[in-house]
Amino acid sequence: MARWGMVIDLSKCTGCQSCSVACKAENNVPHGSPEEHEKRQTPFWHKVIAVSSGEYPTVRIDLIPMPCMHCDDAPCVTVCPAKATYRREDGIVIQDFRRCIGCKYCIVACPYGARSFNYKEPDEEEYQRPDPPSERADRGIWPFPHRIHGVVEKCTFCFHRIDEAVKEGKKVGEEVVPACAEACPAHAIYFGDLDDAGSQVSRLLASRQWLRLREEMGTSPKVFYLTR
Amino acid sequence: MSRRTFIKITAVAGATVAASRLFSHPALGSVVYSPELPGGEGVITEKWVPTSCLNCDTRCATRVRVVNGRAVKVTGNPLSRVSEGENCARANVGLQVLYDPARITAPLKRTNPAKGRGIDPGWTEISWEQALSEVGDKLKTLREKGQPERLLLLSGLNTVSAEDIIRRFAGAYGTPNLVSADGLNNEADKAGEWMADGHYTQSAYDLERTNYILSFGASILESYKPLARSLRMWGKIRGERPNRAKVVVIDPRYSVTALRADQWVPINPGTDGALALAIAHAIISEGLYDVDFVNNRTSGFDEYKKLVLDYYDPDTVSGITGIPAETIRQIAREFAATGPAIAWRGRGATSWPNGSYTSYAIFCLNALVGSIDVPGGVIYQENPPYRPLPEPAEDDTAIKGRARPALDLRKTERFPAAEVVTNQVADSILKNNPYPVEMAIGFNSNFNMSAPGTGRWDAALEKIPYYVHAAPFISEMAEYADIFLPLTTFMEEWAYDHSPPGSGFAEVRIKQPVVEPLYNTRNNIDIIFNIAGRLGGTVEQSFAGIGDDAGGFVKYRTAVLAPWNKLLEQGVWVGPDYEYYKYDRIFKTPSGKFEFRSGNLEALLKEQGEEINSLTGLPYYREVQYLGDSSDYPLLLSTYQPLLNVENGSQNYPWAQEMFLVMHGAGWTNFVEINRRTAQKLKIKDGDTVWVESPFDRIKTKARVFEGIHPGVVSIAGGQGHRAYGEWAKGIGVNPNEIIGVDYDRLSGQAALFNTRIRVYKA
Ligand code: SF4
Ligand code: SF4
Ligand code: SF4
Ligand code: SF4
Numbered sequence: 001m002a003r004w005g006m007v008i009d010l011s012k013c014t015g016c017q018s019c020s021v022a023c024k025a026e027n028n029v030p031h032g033s034p035e036e037h038e039k040r041q042t043p044f045w046h047k048v049i050a051v052s053s054g055e056y057p058t059v060r061i062d063l064i065p066m067p068c069m070h071c072d073d074a075p076c077v078t079v080c081p082a083k084a085t086y087r088r089e090d091g092i093v094i095q096d097f098r099r100c101i102g103c104k105y106c107i108v109a110c111p112y113g114a115r116s117f118n119y120k121e122p123d124e125e126e127y128q129r130p131d132p133p134s135e136r137a138d139r140g141i142w143p144f145p146h147r148i149h150g151v152v153e154k155c156t157f158c159f160h161r162i163d164e165a166v167k168e169g170k171k172v173g174e175e176v177v178p179a180c181a182e183a184c185p186a187h188a189i190y191f192g193d194l195d196d197a198g199s200q201v202s203r204l205l206a207s208r209q210w211l212r213l214r215e216e217m218g219t220s221p222k223v224f225y226l227t228r
Numbered sequence: 229m230s231r232r233t234f235i236k237i238t239a240v241a242g243a244t245v246a247a248s249r250l251f252s253h254p255a256l257g258s259v260v261y262s263p264e265l266p267g268g269e270g271v272i273t274e275k276w277v278p279t280s281c282l283n284c285d286t287r288c289a290t291r292v293r294v295v296n297g298r299a300v301k302v303t304g305n306p307l308s309r310v311s312e313g314e315n316c317a318r319a320n321v322g323l324q325v326l327y328d329p330a331r332i333t334a335p336l337k338r339t340n341p342a343k344g345r346g347i348d349p350g351w352t353e354i355s356w357e358q359a360l361s362e363v364g365d366k367l368k369t370l371r372e373k374g375q376p377e378r379l380l381l382l383s384g385l386n387t388v389s390a391e392d393i394i395r396r397f398a399g400a401y402g403t404p405n406l407v408s409a410d411g412l413n414n415e416a417d418k419a420g421e422w423m424a425d426g427h428y429t430q431s432a433y434d435l436e437r438t439n440y441i442l443s444f445g446a447s448i449l450e451s452y453k454p455l456a457r458s459l460r461m462w463g464k465i466r467g468e469r470p471n472r473a474k475v476v477v478i479d480p481r482y483s484v485t486a487l488r489a490d491q492w493v494p495i496n497p498g499t500d501g502a503l504a505l506a507i508a509h510a511i512i513s514e515g516l517y518d519v520d521f522v523n524n525r526t527s528g529f530d531e532y533k534k535l536v537l538d539y540y541d542p543d544t545v546s547g548i549t550g551i552p553a554e555t556i557r558q559i560a561r562e563f564a565a566t567g568p569a570i571a572w573r574g575r576g577a578t579s580w581p582n583g584s585y586t587s588y589a590i591f592c593l594n595a596l597v598g599s600i601d602v603p604g605g606v607i608y609q610e611n612p613p614y615r616p617l618p619e620p621a622e623d624d625t626a627i628k629g630r631a632r633p634a635l636d637l638r639k640t641e642r643f644p645a646a647e648v649v650t651n652q653v654a655d656s657i658l659k660n661n662p663y664p665v666e667m668a669i670g671f672n673s674n675f676n677m678s679a680p681g682t683g684r685w686d687a688a689l690e691k692i693p694y695y696v697h698a699a700p701f702i703s704e705m706a707e708y709a710d711i712f713l714p715l716t717t718f719m720e721e722w723a724y725d726h727s728p729p730g731s732g733f734a735e736v737r738i739k740q741p742v743v744e745p746l747y748n749t750r751n752n753i754d755i756i757f758n759i760a761g762r763l764g765g766t767v768e769q770s771f772a773g774i775g776d777d778a779g780g781f782v783k784y785r786t787a788v789l790a791p792w793n794k795l796l797e798q799g800v801w802v803g804p805d806y807e808y809y810k811y812d813r814i815f816k817t818p819s820g821k822f823e824f825r826s827g828n829l830e831a832l833l834k835e836q837g838e839e840i841n842s843l844t845g846l847p848y849y850r851e852v853q854y855l856g857d858s859s860d861y862p863l864l865l866s867t868y869q870p871l872l873n874v875e876n877g878s879q880n881y882p883w884a885q886e887m888f889l890v891m892h893g894a895g896w897t898n899f900v901e902i903n904r905r906t907a908q909k910l911k912i913k914d915g916d917t918v919w920v921e922s923p924f925d926r927i928k929t930k931a932r933v934f935e936g937i938h939p940g941v942v943s944i945a946g947g948q949g950h951r952a953y954g955e956w957a958k959g960i961g962v963n964p965n966e967i968i969g970v971d972y973d974r975l976s977g978q979a980a981l982f983n984t985r986i987r988v989y990k991a
């Protein structure tokens with residue numbers, strides 16, 4: 001069984017946010033409004049955050065693309081009373097909307113702010129990917145046509161792409177990658193099997209300096225950042 | 229067909245190319261539903277249509293996924309070599325451009341004769357026939373009066389094919405007054421290159437192969453075009469080859485490019501020219517320049533050398549720029565030693581009075597180190613070999629009209645080298661200089677928002693007796709229209725396109741309708757064909773035999789490149805590989821060489837009767853004249869274009885709005901960025917509501933206390949502050965152009981954007 005992980009090369013990243021927009025388009029993540037933004041209620045499964053330090057003229061700001069970290073020891077999983085969020089065997093931490101009771105414990109527990117509460121009524125925008133008919137369900141589930149109001153959402157590592165690829169025998173990480181990785185113009189996002197020493201992600205981690213966010217939390221994130 | 233094009237075609241046919249990137253592309257069959265579909269209930273139809281983006285003038289090749297007739301996803305087209313199949317974040321925002329709820333769905337006519345800011349035009353829907361016959365009649369009457377020059381055509385962000393058609397219409401009708409937005413962007417950049425090598429164009433840089441980038445105010449990762457190419461190449465040169473390119477960014481503001489660079493060097497605003505000359509001083513005095521190139525391929529070096537050595541030693545220039553002399557020398561040594569190196573100038577350095585000279589001074593650094601037409605240096609963009617258009621038919625009216633002086637005073641004593649002086653037009657309209665404007669048509673233009681001194685544009689638009697606006701939505705300019713013509717968006721129409729200079733080799737993209745037009749809208753090319761037909765005579769003749777409508781015109785111009793169905797299937801045509809070292813042909817100067825002393829400029833000024841002195845042709849530095857008194861207005865106002873500023877004249881796009889300012893984690897807004905120490909002195913705290921006041925006007929916004937900005941400068945992001953339609957844009961943020969004064973780089977007519985003084989105080 002693979003253990004999927006992501007490697008983001010900050011030395012290549014341009015801070016362009018194609019990843020964040022592509023995630024919204026791929027997964028029908030609702031957009032926000034000025035009011036929701038003000039209240040920090042805009043749902044984002046992916047966000048490029050800015051971390052700054054220092055003073056003029058030696059200021060330093062880093063832009064860090066952040067999906068869910070798919071922690072191997074995920075606090076969100078531990079705290080969920082409804083077992084709505086769970087870790088799949090392949091390491092993807094997933095959220096079952098139907099089981100979620102909207103208690104938001106996981107939002108509090110996640111050290112990365114990776115989760116969003118869906119305050120919105122289900123709506124359908126013209127540009128959203130439509131629901132496939134039931135007889136096509138064998139072609140891979142399409143999980144996000146209609147969002148459920150009042151539950152928590154987050155990045156899925158685009159498991160629908162991964163599952164489909166595995167079923168069709170395609171190479172995940174080469175032929176098929178998550179939407180954010182596909183959209184990255186700088187090719188700064190890599191995806192693959194962390195347990196396969198020959199995968200590109202493993203090779204990068206073996207040959208380059210890397211860090212994970214908030215290592216001290218003991219969450220064992222599966223998103224790695226390459227520094228220079 | 230070039231060998232490369234052939235290989236690409238094989239790849240698309242799904243054969244055996246091993247490039248993993250190609251395979252990861254959904255267009256080539258990864259995560260999409262299979263195209264063979266079950267019949268009956270709940271049928272899903274799906275296709276990927278190659279087309280191109282128009283959210284900026286890079287006009288990237290894209291593929292759009294269409295499910296059940298709805299466009300749901302945009303990705304790059306792997307056949308494009310300019311951006312190597314990549315796009316920027318705005319490509320997917322194209323979906324929200326197409327499905328924008330604020331789009332106008334039918335032609336509109338104004339019922340309220342009063343015009344002005346905030347005045348309701350009283351729109352009423354009319355038919356296309358009525359709209360176009362009214363416009364046609366007006367045009368006909370004006371032309372019959374023998375005053376075709378009194379028609380003003382304004383052009384914002386359009387497809388290349390629409391630009392070609394609009395230009396042809398201007399010529400056939402007989403007006404010299406076709407005005408694009410270029411005068412607000414990088415005309416001074418262009419003039420600087422022209423002074424050196426005779427090419428009046430934006431410079432192209434061989435980013436992919438360079439080892440060192442020295443950016444003078446160029447926002448390479450946010451707004452410099454071709455943007456998606458820069459983003460792709462950035463990844464390449466910073467992490468996909470053994471020798472990582474070094475990047476040094478000179479900018480008073482810590483931009484996204486600066487934060488991703490190896491070194492940020494804040495500079496006193498407006499002094500980039502002096503810095504370039506000091507770098508030249510260090511390179512020359514330390515004997516680091518490319519002797520071979522300078523001796524064989526350049527002229528005027530001795531005068532240039534004397535200028536540089538006499539006046540611009542790093543110690544002196546350190547006092548001007550605020551950059552330590554040692555840093556100047558360090559940059560100079562690295563620049564000369566780490567070839568191929570690029571000195572890259574952008575708006576931040578050149579949109580100033582005397583911007584042409586600054587641009588020239590920076591451009592000369594490339595020649596000093598031999599980075600001209602070499603791999604990894606400055607290159608010369610090839611234009612796509614579209615099928616040439618026949619000479620337009622012309623009558624006396626057209627010939628006479630075109631010969632009249634233009635409203636923007638281009639190529640006059642006022643703006644001697646200028647090709648277009650966008651911002652001058654407002655004043656010319658107001659002063660009937662050199663004659664009154666009777667009628668204007670704006671194609672996707674929005675100058676009373678995007679040009680400094682917005683109020684003048686409002687007054688000018690109010691004054692124009694008959695104004696027609698063509699765009700997909702109601703912009704600030706559209707509110708002054710007598711007739712509004714609703715356009716299709718770029719996913720609904722036919723066009724051909726290419727990017728601004730950058731790649732070297734030529735590349736064409738075909739836009740084809742991805743979905744049926746959603747509303748009763750038309751393509752601007754079709755509108756012009758229609759109007760030309762109504763005008764008859766030579767105007768009509770000029771549009772005969774070139775395809776008859778947008779689709780036909782695109783085919784006429786491009787089907788010579790490759791078979792038409794192949795173009796439609798692939799969406800992209802790539803020209804032959806770029807050839808370097810064309811020294812026998814590229815220099816369009818009196819000496820036939822790269823000129824450190826500009827023969828082109830001296831000849832032009834002489835022709836216009838100006839006196840030439842020993843400095844005129846040299847890239848010397850002159851201190852900037854500011855607008856406003858430094859005691860009353862102690863700070864300078866600067867602006868920048870964040871990547872998610874959609875450049876079509878609207879910002880009514882939630883995806884772009886909610887991630888608008890990545891550096892600040894801010895969306896749905898903009899604010900004034902102010903250095904912490906400056907803010908402390910002014911007793912302003914982060915988040916305070918403040919007035920930003922120039923000698924011309926003031927705007928109220930929030931303060932963002934920021935470490936990444938020169939203490940003498942404040943900065944406001946462009947793209948917000950819309951007043952017109954659109955719930956996601958209207959009333960959000962402020963528009964700095966409301967308070968920026970009107971000034972120019974004299975030679976090129978480039979609007980000076982950064983020399984307005986301001987003060988900031990709590991509201
Ligand atoms: S990043 Fe947060 S949401 Fe994601 S797995 Fe870790 S704890 Fe859970
Ligand atoms: S992996 Fe998929 S779901 Fe997660 S951030 Fe990337 S695009 Fe979004
Ligand atoms: S798309 Fe790539 S380059 Fe752009 S912000 Fe995301 S990771 Fe960085
Ligand atoms: S660079 Fe310009 S044309 Fe290309 S995808 Fe971005 S907005 Fe569209």
